[in-house]
Amino acid sequence: MAPGPTRRPLTTERVVAAALRLIDRDGVESLSMRRLGALLRVEAMSLYKHVPDKSALVDGVIARVLAELAPPDPAAPWDARLRHVANEFRRVALAHPHVFPLLATRVPKIAVGFAPIEAMLAAFRSAGLGDAQVLAHFWSFLAYLTGALLTETAALTGDAEASFTVPESLDPASFPELRRLAAALASxxxxxxxxxxxxxxxxAARSAASR
Structure with a gap:
């Protein structure tokens, strides 16, 4: 009788990759050691040899997604670097809309998570800003990226409406701008x-640097 196919050895990398597939498909709420074990065709308890608990597993998923961010060219102009970081965040957010809220709400724990932060700080520094201005523009930029992408990914996952609908019942006298811009907001x-x-x-950063 011919031997059956050899089972691939379980590794931390395989466990984290499978967890990411599960979250991408069904959302963060779907992640459990039991379901992950079923996906990998192993007993759930065997997963604990590779990750101590679910929180560590989520950290591993976050690290894996952060590693997908391509760094900007340090020799590029500062504004091009900021555009690159922003576009990379959006690309990764749209690729993993269920994971992005975790990236946006958990403090990085490894170097790969701090790399885009360093890139943004360095870009604002290269714009000619001092310490206080670098920090002010960094926090504003990060808040914008986070808020905009949380809104967009929530629309993708069905956790929020994809458009901003202004009710017809709103009184134009009380809400003139909303009524005037209703069509644009909805599209x-x-x-x-x-x-x-x-x-x-x-x-804004360029203007601040020129003062």
Whole structure:
């Protein structure tokens, strides 16, 4: 009788990769050691040889996704570096919309998580800003990226509406701007508006540096 196929050895990398596939497919709430074990065709208890607990597993997933971020060219102009970081965050967020909220709400624990932060700080420094201004523009930029991408990924995963609908019942006398801009608000193009927000942040930094 011919021997059966050899089972691939279980490794931490395989466990984390499978956890990411599970989250990408079914959301963070779907992640459990039992379901992960079933996906890998192993007993759930055997997973603990590779990750101490679920929290460590989630940290591993975050690290794996962060590693997908391509760093900017340090020789590029500062504004090009900021655009690159922003576009990389958006690319990874759209590739892993269920994971992005974890990236946005958990403090990095390894060097790969701090790399984009260092890149943003360095870009603002290269713009000619001092310490206080670097920090102010960094926090503003990070808050924008986080908020914009949380909104877009929530629309992708069904956790939020994909458009901003202004009720017809709103009184135009009380809400004139909402009524005037209702159609534009309802047809928001996430890519266009994201790029516009990035350019506003760059313009603000350039203006601050020129004073």
């Amino acid at each position: 928001c193009d996430f890519a266009t508006e994201f790029a516009r927000g990035v350019e506003l942040a760059i313009t």
